[in-house]
Amino acid sequence: xxxxxxxxLKRKIEDHQGSSPTHIFNIIDLQAKGISKLAHEMVLLQAExxxxxxxxxxxxxxxxxxxxxxxxGGSLSLQEAIVLMGDRGLGGQxxxxxxxxxxxxxxxERRVRLCSNCKKPGHNARTCQVVLEMSEESDSx
Numbered sequence: 001x002x003x004x005x006x007x008x009l010k011r012k013i014e015d016h017q018g019s020s021p022t023h024i025f026n027i028i029d030l031q032a033k034g035i036s037k038l039a040h041e042m043v044l045l046q047a048e049x050x051x052x053x054x055x056x057x058x059x060x061x062x063x064x065x066x067x068x069x070x071x072x073g074g075s076l077s078l079q080e081a082i083v084l085m086g087d088r089g090l091g092g093q094x095x096x097x098x099x100x101x102x103x104x105x106x107x108x109e110r111r112v113r114l115c116s117n118c119k120k121p122g123h124n125a126r127t128c129q130v131v132l133e134m135s136e137e138s139d140s141x
Contacts, residue, residue, distance in 0.1 A: 005031040078122045081112065 009027045116125045125131070 005034060078112075 005027060009024070009031060012024050012027055112121045113124070114121050115123050115128050117128045118130045123129075
C-alpha cells in the first residue's frame, strides 16, 4: 500500500504544472496514514514478540530443571530409590510417610509415587496387578 501510494505521488507531482495541489496533499495524507498504521502494527508485534520470548525462556528453564533430576540414571527401581534416599538422609521414612507430606519432602526430594488403585509404590494404575487379577476373574465368570 505504501509503495503504491508513493508511486502515485511521484506520478502526480510529475504531471502537476499549473493545477491545484489538493490532489497531491490528499495522496500525501493517505501515505502518512498508511505509514502510521504500519508503525502501530510494528509496535504491537514487538510487544507480542517480547512477551513470547519471556514465556519461552520461563518454559525452557522449567524443562531444564526437570531434566536435571535424573541426568545419568534414567528411571529407578524401588530399591535404588530407597538406597538413594538413605544416602541423602531420608532413610528413616517409609513410602506412606513420604506421600503424607503432599508433594516434596523437606529436603527438596521428590515423593515416591504410589499406584492410585492399591496405593503401593513401584507401578501405576495402568500396570497394577491387583486390577489385572480382578478383571481376569470377572472375565472368566
